[in-house]
Each structure stands twice: as C-alpha cells, then as structure tokens.
Amino acid sequence: MNRIPYVPTISKPVKASLKPMQEVGIILISALLVAAGLNLFLIPHQLLSGGVTGVASIIGYVTGWNISVVYFLLNVPLILWGWKAVGRRYIVLSCISVVSTTWFIAIIPVISITKDPILGAVFGGIISAAGIGASLRVGGSTGGFDILGSIVTRKRDVPMGNILFLMNGVVILALGFFQSWDLALCSMLSTFVKGRVVDMIHVGHIKVTCFIITKEKDQMLCQLRKLHHGITCIHSEGGYSEQDNYTLMTVTTRYELAAVRKTVIQTDPTAFMNVVQSTEILGRFARPKL
Structure with a gap:
C-alpha cells in the first residue's frame, strides 16, 4: 500500500x-x-x-x-x-x-x-x-x-x-x-x-536550530505552527529530575528567532530553549517571503 x-x-x-x-x-x-x-x-x-x-x-x-x-x-x-x-x-x-x-x-x-x-x-x-x-x-x-x-x-x-x-x-x-x-x-x-x-x-540567510524542552507540548505546538516552519517532536526525560517532557526542534532564520523566543516565553515560561546556528541544511526549508 x-x-x-x-x-x-x-x-x-x-x-x-x-x-x-x-x-x-x-x-x-x-x-x-x-x-x-x-x-x-x-x-x-x-x-x-x-x-x-x-x-x-x-x-x-x-x-x-x-x-x-x-x-x-x-x-x-x-x-x-x-x-x-x-x-x-x-x-x-x-x-x-x-x-x-x-x-x-x-x-x-x-x-x-x-x-x-x-x-x-x-x-x-x-x-x-x-x-x-x-x-x-x-x-x-x-x-x-x-x-x-x-x-x-x-x-x-x-x-x-x-x-x-x-x-x-x-x-x-x-x-x-x-x-x-x-x-x-x-x-x-x-x-x-x-x-x-x-x-x-542583513542576516536573513543565517539559519538557526531551536531545541525547546517543555511539558506543555500541545500548547507549544499549537503556537509554533503559526511561525512558518515545521517542527519535530521528541519524547524525552530529564537526566536530573527524571521527569517526562518533550523536546521540540525547529529550524528558522535569524530574522524569525525573536518571534520563536516570544512564543516560547508566552506559552511556557518554564521551558528551556537552546539555539544553535546551522552550518548547512539539506531538504525542504520554507523560506520566508519578502
């Protein structure tokens, strides 16, 4: 099939x-x-x-x-x-x-x-x-x-x-x-x-990968889906707290990073976010229109 x-x-x-x-x-x-x-x-x-x-x-x-x-x-x-x-x-x-x-x-x-x-x-x-x-x-x-x-x-x-x-x-x-x-x-x-x-x-060509660790998966996904790019959701566990949570990964441009940061803070103030500059991207990436 x-x-x-x-x-x-x-x-x-x-x-x-x-x-x-x-x-x-x-x-x-x-x-x-x-x-x-x-x-x-x-x-x-x-x-x-x-x-x-x-x-x-x-x-x-x-x-x-x-x-x-x-x-x-x-x-x-x-x-x-x-x-x-x-x-x-x-x-x-x-x-x-x-x-x-x-x-x-x-x-x-x-x-x-x-x-x-x-x-x-x-x-x-x-x-x-x-x-x-x-x-x-x-x-x-x-x-x-x-x-x-x-x-x-x-x-x-x-x-x-x-x-x-x-x-x-x-x-x-x-x-x-x-x-x-x-x-x-x-x-x-x-x-x-x-x-x-x-x-x-002009840093629109610079791509960054955001790793967001949160317990509010559904609410976070609902808001991040408004921000133009796809999201990967991974079930994870805290190494110290041993509590279940979710890691959301999304790739965006440096221009759009402020919108992602604002969304995370408003949706889950206790969330942890790590931002890494991406050196190369293969596959589909939705580029923002001018």
Missing part, C-alpha cells in the same frame, strides 16, 4: 511587524545614507560603490551625464523584473528607495570629507552599507544589484554581501580599464567593506 506523503499547511510567517510609515521612514534614512556615502566619500575621489550605482558613476565620469539620472534609468528594467520575480511589496519599497536615493544624490553637494582616497573608500563603504542593510532588513532594497542578490538568496543560502561583492567586482574591474587601476583597487576595498557590513546587518 502506497503512502501519501504528508505535506503540512504552513501559515503565513509571523514577522516582527513595522507600520508602513515606519518602513518608509527607514527606507528614506537608508537612501540618505547611500547618497551621503556616494557624494561625500566615493564620488569626490571618483571611486565606485559597485552595482548599478557604479555603472551609473562610470557613465557619468566618461560622458559627463548626471549620475542621479543615469542611476534612475538603469534601475527601471531591474525593478520591472523584480516585480515579477520577487514580489510587489519588496518592489514598492525598492521603488521608494530608488526615487529617494536619486533625489538625495541630486541635492547633497559633492564635497570631499577626506583627502585620502583609502579613508574615502572605507567610510564610504561603511555608510553606504548601513543604508543597504537597513533597507534589506525592512524587506526592501536600494535597487540595482540588490534586487538580483535578493533573488539569489531566496533560492540559495548565500550571504548577500558575498553576492554583491562578486557582482560589483566586475563593475569595478571596468573602472580599471576606463580610468585608473589605483582607483579600481580603492573601489574594490570599498566594496569589500560594504559586503562585510551588509552581512552584519
């Missing part, structure tokens, strides 16, 4: 929700940081931040065209693609980010904060990455290669910073051919710093 595999009905994930206006506010601050990193640190030294911004900068350096306008035009086809591949909410927030970044780039004066291109590369990368990471945390992006990176991270457990570094490296190599290898190497330093900072902020 053939058994029909059981496919659980997984409800919509519970997220640490922000009000729409709070999300838009964070997106605007993110756009300001990206534009400030460009106009105050990178563009004065003709350095690239990589991505579509870098492509727009190369075109602006070579042709003299307005970088903010070129940046906006290059983002249009990527946004249209992302609307279909990623989702409406993500792209709406990304559109707000692209438009506001374009505006901030246009109004912030290009002023050299430091005369040292290495310092400009490092701090320009840090400030821009803070904006990119904050935008990704609320479910948006700064457009361009961030959209491509978000599509990849939905399919593979690859750090966003690594993806951006690889894609941006190709753009920066073009700077070496068009202008100067010294500028290209400084730009590569900026991109490396930016990738590391983005990975510190």
Whole structure:
C-alpha cells in the first residue's frame, strides 16, 4: 500500500511587524545614507560603490551625464523584473528607495570629507552599507544589484554581501580599464567593506536550530505552527529530575528567532530553549517571503 506523503499547511510567517510609515521612514534614512556615502566619500575621489550605482558613476565620469539620472534609468528594467520575480511589496519599497536615493544624490553637494582616497573608500563603504542593510532588513532594497542578490538568496543560502561583492567586482574591474587601476583597487576595498557590513546587518540567510524542552507540548505546538516552519517532536526525560517532557526542534532564520523566543516565553515560561546556528541544511526549508 502506497503512502501519501504528508505535506503540512504552513501559515503565513509571523514577522516582527513595522507600520508602513515606519518602513518608509527607514527606507528614506537608508537612501540618505547611500547618497551621503556616494557624494561625500566615493564620488569626490571618483571611486565606485559597485552595482548599478557604479555603472551609473562610470557613465557619468566618461560622458559627463548626471549620475542621479543615469542611476534612475538603469534601475527601471531591474525593478520591472523584480516585480515579477520577487514580489510587489519588496518592489514598492525598492521603488521608494530608488526615487529617494536619486533625489538625495541630486541635492547633497559633492564635497570631499577626506583627502585620502583609502579613508574615502572605507567610510564610504561603511555608510553606504548601513543604508543597504537597513533597507534589506525592512524587506526592501536600494535597487540595482540588490534586487538580483535578493533573488539569489531566496533560492540559495548565500550571504548577500558575498553576492554583491562578486557582482560589483566586475563593475569595478571596468573602472580599471576606463580610468585608473589605483582607483579600481580603492573601489574594490570599498566594496569589500560594504559586503562585510551588509552581512552584519542583513542576516536573513543565517539559519538557526531551536531545541525547546517543555511539558506543555500541545500548547507549544499549537503556537509554533503559526511561525512558518515545521517542527519535530521528541519524547524525552530529564537526566536530573527524571521527569517526562518533550523536546521540540525547529529550524528558522535569524530574522524569525525573536518571534520563536516570544512564543516560547508566552506559552511556557518554564521551558528551556537552546539555539544553535546551522552550518548547512539539506531538504525542504520554507523560506520566508519578502
């Protein structure tokens, strides 16, 4: 007799929700940081931040065209693609980010904060990455290669910073051919710093395994099933107390860990939970939608 595999009905994930206006506010601050990193640190030294911004900068350096306008035009086809591949909410927030970044780039004066291109590369990368990471945390992006990176991270457990570094490296190599290898190497330093900072902020690719020991199995299962991921239930016994209990194991993302912790505390304040970072996952894993 053939058994029909059981496919659980997984409800919509519970997220640490922000009000729409709070999300838009964070997106605007993110756009300001990206534009400030460009106009105050990178563009004065003709350095690239990589991505579509870098492509727009190369075109602006070579042709003299307005970088903010070129940046906006290059983002249009990527946004249209992302609307279909990623989702409406993500792209709406990304559109707000692209438009506001374009505006901030246009109004912030290009002023050299430091005369040292290495310092400009490092701090320009840090400030821009803070904006990119904050935008990704609320479910948006700064457009361009961030959209491509978000599509990849939905399919593979690859750090966003690594993806951006690889894609941006190709753009920066073009700077070496068009202008100067010294500028290209400084730009590569900026991109490396930016990738590391983005990975510190955007941790959606990091998976954790939660082991929850509780006597309130039924109530705990009822609540944890609302949190998007499957659960394994193991009958266990306390080695010291010799009392029967249950160990519930579930794998989630670092973003969703706060929701799991809150659920455990509210359902059984006496429960014991151990969280371990997962280095590799094989098999089905329900990835939260953007």
